[in-house]
Amino acid sequence: MRTAYGVETVRAAERALMAELPEGALMRRAAAGLAAVCAGLLGRVYGSRLVLLVGSGDNGGDALYAGAYLARRGARVGAVLLAAGRAHAGGLAALLGAGGRALDTGAEAYAQLAAADLVLDGITGIGGHGGLRPDAVPPARAARESGAVVVAVDLPSGVEAGDGTVRGEALRADVTVTFGAYKPGLLIDPAAGYTGAVRLVDIGLGPYLPDVPEAEALQHADVARLLPVPAGESDKYRRGLVGVVAGSAKYPGAAVLAVAGALRGGAGGVRYVGPGGPAVLARFPETLVSEGTPAEAGRVQAWAVGPGLAEGPGLDDVLASDVPVLIDADALRTLDAAAVRARTAPTVLTPHAGEAAALLGAERAEVEAGRLAAVREIAARYGATVLLKGSTTLVAGPAPDVPVRVNPTGTSWLATAGSGDVLSGLTGSLLAAGFAPRDAASVGAYLHGLAARLAADGAPLAAHDVADHLPAAWRNVTGGA
Ligand SMILES: NC(=O)C1=CN([C@@H]2O[C@H](COP(=O)(O)OP(=O)(O)OC[C@H]3O[C@@H](n4cnc5c(N)ncnc54)[C@H](OP(=O)(O)O)[C@@H]3O)[C@@H](O)[C@H]2O)[C@@H](O)CC1
Numbered sequence: 001m002r003t004a005y006g007v008e009t010v011r012a013a014e015r016a017l018m019a020e021l022p023e024g025a026l027m028r029r030a031a032a033g034l035a036a037v038c039a040g041l042l043g044r045v046y047g048s049r050l051v052l053l054v055g056s057g058d059n060g061g062d063a064l065y066a067g068a069y070l071a072r073r074g075a076r077v078g079a080v081l082l083a084a085g086r087a088h089a090g091g092l093a094a095l096l097g098a099g100g101r102a103l104d105t106g107a108e109a110y111a112q113l114a115a116a117d118l119v120l121d122g123i124t125g126i127g128g129h130g131g132l133r134p135d136a137v138p139p140a141r142a143a144r145e146s147g148a149v150v151v152a153v154d155l156p157s158g159v160e161a162g163d164g165t166v167r168g169e170a171l172r173a174d175v176t177v178t179f180g181a182y183k184p185g186l187l188i189d190p191a192a193g194y195t196g197a198v199r200l201v202d203i204g205l206g207p208y209l210p211d212v213p214e215a216e217a218l219q220h221a222d223v224a225r226l227l228p229v230p231a232g233e234s235d236k237y238r239r240g241l242v243g244v245v246a247g248s249a250k251y252p253g254a255a256v257l258a259v260a261g262a263l264r265g266g267a268g269g270v271r272y273v274g275p276g277g278p279a280v281l282a283r284f285p286e287t288l289v290s291e292g293t294p295a296e297a298g299r300v301q302a303w304a305v306g307p308g309l310a311e312g313p314g315l316d317d318v319l320a321s322d323v324p325v326l327i328d329a330d331a332l333r334t335l336d337a338a339a340v341r342a343r344t345a346p347t348v349l350t351p352h353a354g355e356a357a358a359l360l361g362a363e364r365a366e367v368e369a370g371r372l373a374a375v376r377e378i379a380a381r382y383g384a385t386v387l388l389k390g391s392t393t394l395v396a397g398p399a400p401d402v403p404v405r406v407n408p409t410g411t412s413w414l415a416t417a418g419s420g421d422v423l424s425g426l427t428g429s430l431l432a433a434g435f436a437p438r439d440a441a442s443v444g445a446y447l448h449g450l451a452a453r454l455a456a457d458g459a460p461l462a463a464h465d466v467a468d469h470l471p472a473a474w475r476n477v478t479g480g481a
C-alpha cells in the first residue's frame with residue numbers, strides 16, 4: 001500500500017524525530033537523498049550546470065544543502081534567491097562554502113537557467129499556499145522552458161500538499177523528490193499532474209507517523225490479497241449473483257457493457273433486468289435475463305443500477321432492497337440523499353465530475369479543482385461509499401477517519417464512451433462476491449484502469465476492449481494464479 005500523510009501529520013512526525021537528532025540533521029539527511037537522486041539524473045556531476053530556485057523557507061534550505069553536496073563534487077551551482085535576505089542561512093553558507101554562487105533575479109539568473117542541465121525547485125514545499133507568487137513566476141517559467149531537468153524538492157512549488165489543489169501557477173517537474181512520506185497532493189490531480197516521477201527519500205519518519213494515513217493507493221500486492229480465489233466447494237450461488245439494471249431503448253449498449261464488466265468481476269453469475277435482454281443475450285448467452293422489475297426478479301447478492309437507464313421503477317426497487325447497491329450515471333441524477341442514508345445495506349455511488357457536481361449542487365469545475373473535498377463531502381452527505389471518476393479516481397467511505405483511496409492505474413485512454421458502464425458492472429460484481437464497499441470500489445477502479453492500459457497499449461480503445469481485458473488485468477495482478 002502506498003500511503004500519504006497530510007501536512008500537519010508530517011510536521012508533527014518531523015518535530016518528534018527532530019527532537020531526537022542533532023540540530024539540522026534531518027534537513028541534511030533530506031538534502032543528501034535529494035543530491036543522490038540529482039547525481040543519478042545527471043549521470044556525470046563534475047562540470048554539470050545546476051540552478052537552484054530558492055524560496056524563503058526550509059524547502060529552499062533543502063535545495064541549498066543539496067546544491068552544496070553537488071558543488072563539492074564539481075558541479076557549477078548558482079542559487080537564485082527569490083526572497084532576498086531570507087534564504088535558509090545554514091544552507092546558503094554551506095553552498096557558498098562549497099563554491100556555489102548566490103544570484104538575484106536579474107539577467108545572470110536567466111542566463112544560467114537557459115544553460116542549466118538541472119534545476120532544483122526549492123521555492124515552496126509543504127509551507128506553500130495559493131500558487132506561485134508573482135515574483136516566482138518568471139524564473140519558474142524560465143526553468144520550465146530551459147530544457148533542463150526540473151527536480152521539485154518535496155513538492156512541485158505552487159501545488160497544495162494537503163489536497164492536491166492548484167490555486168494559481170505551479171512549476172511542472174520532471175521528477176519530484178519527496179521526504180519522509182508521500183503527501184496527498186502527490187497522488188491527487190490536478191497537483192499530481194505536476195510531479196513527474198516521484199521518488200521518496202526515507203529520512204526516518206516512519207516510526208513517528210500514525211497507522212492510519214489520510215490517503216492511500218492500492219498496489220498489485222494489495223489487490224492480489226483482496227481478490228477471491230474460488231474454493232473447491234464454491235458454487236455459483238456462494239460466489240454471489242449480481243443484478244444489473246441498465247440500458248434503455250435509447251441506450252441498449254449500456255446494458256451490454258455493464259453486463260460485460262459484471263461477468264468479469266468474480267461473481268458467480270449475472271442477472272440482467274431491463275429492456276436490453278435480447279442484445280445482452282446475443283452477446284453473453286450466460287446471462288440470466290429477468291422480465292419485469294428488479295423487485296420481481298430473483299434474489300441477488302448485490303445490484304448495479306444506472307448505466308443508460310430510462311425512467312422506471314428500477315432505482316426505487318434496488319434502493320428498497322437489503323443487499324449492497326451500486327448507483328451510477330442516470331440513476332444518480334434523481335437520487336434522494338435521505339433514501340440512500342436510510343438503507344440498511346451499503347451503497348456505492350460512482351459519479352464522474354459532472355454527476356458529482358449535481359449531487360453536491362456545485363459547479364463541475366469546482367469538483368475538478370477540489371476532488372478530495374468533493375468525494376468526502378458526497379460520501380458524508382449520502383452516507384455512502386463514493387467512487388469519483390476522473391483523472392485520478394478517488395474512493396471515500398462515509399466515515400471521515402478512513403483514508404481516501406487513490407487509484408494509481410488510471411489512464412487517459414479510459415475517457416471513452418461506455419467505459420463507466422463496464423466499471424459499474426465490474427464493481428457491482430465485486431460487491432456481490434462479498435467485497436466490502438470501499439474494497440469493491442477501489443479494486444474495481446484498479447482492475448478497470450489496468451485493463452484499459454493493457455487494452456490500449458498506446459492506441460485508442462473502445463469500452464468493450466476494457467471489458468475484454470479484465471481477465472488479463474486480473475491475471476496480471478495475481479501472477480496468473
Ligand atoms: N521540518 C523539517 O524538519 C524538514 C522539512 N523539510 C523541508 O521543509 C519544507 C517545509 O519548510 P517550511 O515550513 O519552511 O515551508 P516552505 O514550504 O519552505 O515554504 C516557506 C515559505 O514560503 C513562503 N511562501 C508561501 N507560499 C508561497 C508562494 N505561493 N510563493 C512563494 N513563497 C511562498 C512563505 O514565507 P513568507 O514569504 O510568507 O514569509 C513560507 O513560509 C518541506 O517541504 C521540506 O522541503 C525537509 O528538510 C525535511 C526536514
Ligand SMILES: [K+]
Nearest residue numbers: 121124153155
Ligand atoms: K518545491
